[in-house]
Amino acid sequence: MVQSSRPDDGRPDPDALLAAFHRENAGRLKVFVGAAPGVGKTYSMLLGARRLKEEGVDVVIGLVETHGRAETAALVEGFEVLPRRMVEYHGRTIAEFDLDAALARKPALIVVDELAHTNAPESRHPKRWQDVQELLAAGIDVWTALNIQHLESLADVVSRISGVVVRETVPDRVLQQATDVVLVDITPDELIQRLHEGKVYVPETARRATQNFFTPGNLTALRELALRRTADRVDDQMVDYLRQKAIEGPWGASERLLACVGPDEVSERVVRRASQLATSLNAAWTAVYIEPAGQEGDAKKAVQIAKTFGLAERLGADTMRLQGNDYPAEILRLARRENVTQIVLGRSRAGLWRRLIGRSLPDELMHRAGAVEIHIVPHEEPARSPRPRFRLNLNPKGLGVEVVAALASVACAVGVGEALTALLQLPNLSMIFLTAVLFSGGLYGTRAAVIASFASFLAYNFFFIPPLYTFTVAQPQELFALLIFLAVAVLTGSLAGRVRDQRESVIKNAQVMQSLYDYSRKLSGASGVDDVLWAAAAHMHSVFGRRILFLVPEGDELQIRAAWPPDAQLDAATLTAARWAQQKNEPAGQGTGTLPRVEYQFRPLVAARGPIAVCGFEPQSPDQPISAEDERALTAILDQTAIALDRALLAREAVQAAAMKENEKVRDALLASLSHDLRTPLASIAGAATSLRALGDKMSAAERLDLLTSIEEETARLSRFVANLLDMSRIEAGNLKVNRDLVDVADVVQGAVERSRKAFPKQPVRVSLAPDLPYVRGDAKLLEQVLFNLLDNAHKYSGDSGAIVHGRKEGADVVLSVTDEGPGVKPADLERIFEKFYRGGRPDGRMPGTGLGLSICRGLIEAMGGTIVAQSPAVRRRGARIVIRLPGAQPKQLEMRPAS
Amino acid sequence: MKGVRVLVVDDEPQIQRFLTVALAAAGYEVLTAETGARALRLAATGAPDLIVLDLGLPDRDGKEVLSEIRKFSQTPVIILSARDREAEKIEALDLGADDYVEKPFGIGELTARLRAALRHAASEAQQPPRIEIEGVAMDFDKRLVTRDGVPIKLTPKEYDLLAILFRNAGRVVTHRQILSAVWGRAHTEDTQYLRVFIGQLRAKIERDPTSPRIVTTEPGVGYRAAEA
Known part of the structure; x- marks a missing residue:
């Protein structure tokens, strides 16, 4: 559609250049258009393809229907032909074009015949032209053939000309996107001649075809259509070219069309007519439907509207839904906002009611339109009014309550009237009945008001107009008054009803807003990705009552992250639809053009950086589109969810980045301290050794002894460190051998304490063991190592202030603990100190110890079936206590095999 | 060496222990400090002739201690550092440290550095007119x-380069120090210049340029002329 153009500044139109650029990246489409089957489209297409192939172009035949024509079949020889995809459908095997094979093969040019073909159910796209579009998007050039009758905007013209209803249609924009359109043309006589010669169809089909379709009149008309359409297309190309080259020209038409549609048959004609007008004017156009405010969505109407809108979209229109009751005002407001120059609408048969109370919509529009041109499309049988201005919904559904309410209020009025006439002399009781009518209308709507009006009319007559208790009216003036009363009652009652209807609508809108507001508050409280998605799923389920699920890409795969009900499973086809929605950033699945057979419809959740998730929901039913109201709510919810989800995703990424940075810092600190731990003893040993060699003769005996001692001590320290590292790697690798012997805990404690006294002579160690300690099952050597590590730790953190080893029996378990009086462990670190390389730190990041001792202890104790935990503070608000709990061994086994 | 007072700053008791014994045996008078704060106090009040400073201290960063010391004293400072901490070493040298020793080290290496630093400090006031190395x-x-008495023809840049290395004989000179002294402050990052010129210089002065003895490389840090 040529709409915005800036020829005045002499620069190429950016839109046109952009479109040209897109065309360069995408594959190029060449369409061979013919007026009817048999004109030789496939033949000329193959002829051209053969020429290209001889020039060395990578041409592949995706699909060609030869219809048994020998000449055509001969042309296919020598081409690479893609195998068809066999589809089982209702027991029949259908050979379909294999889109995936074509995409995988990715030739430079692919020939795909019969653009208007409808694919077998279960295919990815319902229509072949959609397959072709995917090929083009993948950068593959496509040649295809099309009979002019299959063009969407011409479908009804063709069916009127030829009497054949065209079911397979191709949207006009597909032809508009084509880089080249080639008209394959022969005269009608020639075609009929070919038909008789059996060059088009096999004889039996040919005979039927001649009778029904291939009449000279039909063919001439179709040929004219094809010629004209192709000529238009050439025009378009010319205009495009002019725009690209910034050549001044007559394209600056700023016409804009508005097609007003409703749930009726005339609307489809309105849409087609508007499309034709728009094309000839080179104008953009919009189809609008104005929904009566406060009316319950009628499923049948919704289907009709969706069909009409679908047609309009295929014909290149924007579509729009508005709500309101004053149609002319709404239409004109929109027209002014969108700079509409022409309005197309259907004329309906005006009903009796309308004639009574006012002008029809077209009349009203013409009256108020001003400068806007109005086109009226006449109705055809059995067209109904496109949108009654003032509608009485006498749908029997739900009428019961209204009837009861109306009759009850009238009965009340009768009662009040009787009572009043008994007390005082009232000249006219009509006001009482009017009150009943207003009451019914105000509370139960227009229908109740009308029922109450007639009931009042009868009751008033029956009870209060003489002769009483008959429907006869004696005085003519009484009859006149009664009729006036009826008119007034109906009018005022209806007005009251409309007020009530509108209030209902407002309340409903407010409820929607409230629910949206609640939801956004719920979302703002949700911090994590899962929180957001679960909130969204639960909310959508409560609003729509359908199954809902959310998928988020994790790596290359889409994964269900939230669903309501929570046990959703997706099959491969459904998942493909979800992936499609995510990758192409467009709806897919049920109710869309892509994979419509799956159970769910998928919508992408789009943030600034593109689609971030997919929402799947189960539509009400396969053929019923989503109502406008639901659509609005859905869009609003999805938009909000996308924003919240994007925020949550970004937060998650930030946290991950921070954690990674933190990890890196920890690793750096770890490496630094590991190298420090290895280097310090080495430095002492090397320093002392070289000092002794170089300067030993200048030292006193005591100094020499001191250096030698330091060498010994540092060697021991280094060896402990290396042993710890080895133990750790053994535990890590699962290579640790743990004996399961009976172990006397007292012996082990004794051994560990002696080792510790040798290593740290200045550290006082007190031992307190219960006399009745049972044996434990385990490895004496390793248990001693554990206790020694704990004493080593106590020494590191509390220096020479001492340590206490305590042992007691608790139930069947043996509980051993090592307590120091050092600075203790922060509550947050009580568990972390058992992690590998974690150490109670010093502010410079360097810490005493290796950070391995406790994690080795835990590894060993757990291998023996025990537990080890830390407690702090332990003594007088200081210190730490490490508590080991090991299961005691059975006394019976003890007797059988004494401890080793 | 009598009367030379060395302040040893290190928080590891085992390092302190052997340094005290060894340096005393080598004839130095030894002061010790375990923390940065104590090191600063002793540097100000203990009148050390030399400071041996470990960069990893419990209370504050060794480099910080160094720059504090440099605010009031030009006492030579020898850094104790790990081999894998190049950046730290260079930073310390640029902050005014005189030399460094990598842990673990032999006592001979340390005392050689101490001697070179002391000599340089002593000769700072009066530049010797002639230096001979190897x-x-x-x-x-x-x-x-x-x-060996035969004149060697050097370009002016080569001469300047050799001069800065010879005047600091026995001490490391960082890339940055050489570059800014010879080529000017704008070129302190152009270490590839330096590599080329050092190669040319070695070809002229070394007996075997492939295993240099007069000008040796301190990988990643700079160059060092042998002790005179």
């Missing part, structure tokens, strides 16, 4: 370089 002599008054 048979290569540099006469600053005559701007003449000879090997």
Whole structure:
């Protein structure tokens, strides 16, 4: 559609250049258009393809229907032909074009015949032209053939000309996107001649075809259509070219069309007519439907509207839904906002009611339109009014309550009237009945008001107009008054009803807003990705009552992250639809053009950086589109969810980045301290050794002894460190051998304490063991190592202030603990100190110890079936206590095999 | 060496222990400090002639201690550092440390550094007019370089380069120090220049340029001329 153009500044139109650029990246489409089957489209297409192939172009035949024509079949020889995809459908095997094979093969040019073909159910796209579009998007050039009758905007013209209803249609924009359109043309006589010669169809089909379709009149008309359409297309190309080259020209038409549609048959004609007008004017156009405010969505109407809108979209229109009751005002407001120059609408048969109370919509529009041109499309049988201005919904559904309410209020009025006439002399009781009518209308709507009006009319007559208790009216003036009363009652009652209807609508809108507001508050409280998605799923389920699920890409795969009900499973086809929605950033699945057979419809959740998730929901039913109201709510919810989800995703990424940075810092600190731990003893040993060699003769005996001692001590320290590292790697690798012997805990404690006294002579160690300690099952050597590590730790953190080893029996378990009086462990670190390389730190990041001792202890104790935990503070608000709990061994086994 | 007072700053008791014994045996008077704060106090009040400073201290960063010391004293400072901490070493040298020793080290290496630093500190006031290293002599008054008495022809840049290394004989000179002294402050990052010139210089002065003895490389840090 040529709409915005800036020829005045002499620069190429950016839109046109952009479109040209897109065309360069995408594959190029060449369409061979013919007026009817048999004109030789496939033949000329193959002829051209053969020429290209001889020039060395990578041409592949995706699909060609030869219809048994020998000449055509001969042309296919020598081409690479893609195998068809066999589809089982209702027991029949259908050979379909294999889109995936074509995409995988990715030739430079692919020939795909019969653009208007409808694919077998279960295919990815319902229509072949959609397959072709995917090929083009993948950068593959496509040649295809099309009979002019299959063009969407011409479908009804063709069916009127030829009497054949065209079911397979191709949207006009597909032809508009084509880089080249080639008209394959022969005269009608020639075609009929070919038909008789059996060059088009096999004889039996040919005979039927001649009778029904291939009449000279039909063919001439179709040929004219094809010629004209192709000529238009050439025009378009010319205009495009002019725009690209910034050549001044007559394209600056700023016409804009508005097609007003409703749930009726005339609307489809309105849409087609508007499309034709728009094309000839080179104008953009919009189809609008104005929904009566406060009316319950009628499923049948919704289907009709969706069909009409679908047609309009295929014909290149924007579509729009508005709500309101004053149609002319709404239409004109929109027209002014969108700079509409022409309005197309259907004329309906005006009903009796309308004639009574006012002008029809077209009349009203013409009256108020001003400068806007109005086109009226006449109705055809059995067209109904496109949108009654003032509608009485006498749908029997739900009428019961209204009837009861109306009759009850009238009965009340009768009662009040009787009572009043008994007390005082009232000249006219009509006001009482009017009150009943207003009451019914105000509370139960227009229908109740009308029922109450007639009931009042009868009751008033029956009870209060003489002769009483008959429907006869004696005085003519009484009859006149009664009729006036009826008119007034109906009018005022209806007005009251409309007020009530509108209030209902407002309340409903407010409820929607409230629910949206609640939801956004719920979302703002949700911090994590899962929180957001679960909130969204639960909310959508409560609003729509359908199954809902959310998928988020994790790596290359889409994964269900939230669903309501929570046990959703997706099959491969459904998942493909979800992936499609995510990758192409467009709806897919049920109710869309892509994979419509799956159970769910998928919508992408789009943030600034593109689609971030997919929402799947189960539509009400396969053929019923989503109502406008639901659509609005859905869009609003999805938009909000996308924003919240994007925020949550970004937060998650930030946290991950921070954690990674933190990890890196920890690793750096770890490496630094590991190298420090290895280097310090080495430095002492090397320093002392070289000092002794170089300067030993200048030292006193005591100094020499001191250096030698330091060498010994540092060697021991280094060896402990290396042993710890080895133990750790053994535990890590699962290579640790743990004996399961009976172990006397007292012996082990004794051994560990002696080792510790040798290593740290200045550290006082007190031992307190219960006399009745049972044996434990385990490895004496390793248990001693554990206790020694704990004493080593106590020494590191509390220096020479001492340590206490305590042992007691608790139930069947043996509980051993090592307590120091050092600075203790922060509550947050009580568990972390058992992690590998974690150490109670010093502010410079360097810490005493290796950070391995406790994690080795835990590894060993757990291998023996025990537990080890830390407690702090332990003594007088200081210190730490490490508590080991090991299961005691059975006394019976003890007797059988004494401890080793 | 009598009367030379060395302040040893290290928080590891085992390092302190052997340094105290060894340096005393080598004839130094030894002061010790375990923390940065104590090191600063002793540097100000203990009148040390030399400071041996470990960069990893419990209370504060060794480099910080160094720059504090440099605010009031030009006492030579020898850094104790790990081999894998190049950046730290260079930073310390640029902050005014005189040299460094990598842990683990032999006592001979440390005392050699101490001697070079002391000598340099002593000669700072009066530049010797002639320095000879491994048979290569540099006469600053005559701007003449000879090997075994035979004059060597050097370009002005090569001469300046050799001069800065010879004047700091026995001490490491960082890339940055050389570059800014010879090529000017704008070129302190152009270490590839330096590599080329050092190669040319070695070809002229070394007996075997493939295993240099006069100008040795301190990988990643700088260059060092052998002790005179």
